[in-house]
Amino acid sequence: MQAGSDQDVLAGQAVYSPTLLALYDAYVLSFCSRWVWRCSKTRMLAHYNEHVSARHMDVGVGTGFFLDRCRVPAAPSIALVDLNENSLRAAASRIERYRPRSYRRNVLEPLDLGEERFDSVGANFLFHCVPGDFERKGAAFDHFLEYLNPGGVVFGATVVQGEAPRSAAARALMSVYNRHGFFHNREDTAPALEAALARRFGTWGVEMVGCAALFWAKSEGR
Secondary structure, three states: OOOOOOHHHHHHHHOOOHHHHHHHHHHHHHHHHHHHOOOOHHHHHHHHHHHOOOEEEEEOOOOOHHHHHOOOOOOOEEEEEEOOHHHHHHHHHHOHHHOOEEEEOOOOOOOOOOOOOEEEEEEEOOHHHOOOOHHHHOHHHHHHHOOEEEEEEEEEEEEOOOOOOOOHHHHHHHHHHHHHOOOOOOOOOHHHHHHHHHOOOOEEEEEEEOOEEEEEEEOOOO
């Protein structure tokens, strides 16, 4: 859900209108995640609870559901990063109590966040919307690392193909989403994600839950 002149990049985020965002939690997180991708919002929330820190950047923010529901440490400092202004407004409003800072940015380009630094970066359901294979979209990890403190963690979930278990409904919906430019995950596989993480992080993990790859990776010595 990010920025730039690239039409594929723009297509991946343009669908997030105020109307769709009003339905996002019910359709994407409750219905699709549980019944199509077979990775429930409860499981993804547990992933957030395991990795979120008091100094956190969320990228591809959706509606802010997970930041609203997860166990954020006391007195957090939170930055929201997304291309789509509707998503930024929705998420910022939802977690207004944390006084988040919002940045309209493209993850495929340097983020230009000044002196910001974080101990965690969440990227949930981001990468399957970013164009290219993980050779290209993996550059986002480099841009995250520029703002990640030593020992900080990048984490999230993304819907993949390849050998991932996919029902007929999952295959059909992915095909439709890729055809319309909402998804760009035709070449996304768990091994490709693992390779992108291994090139950049010393410690990392990927767990398949349905056809969603839940990942984490720890910054070391940076």
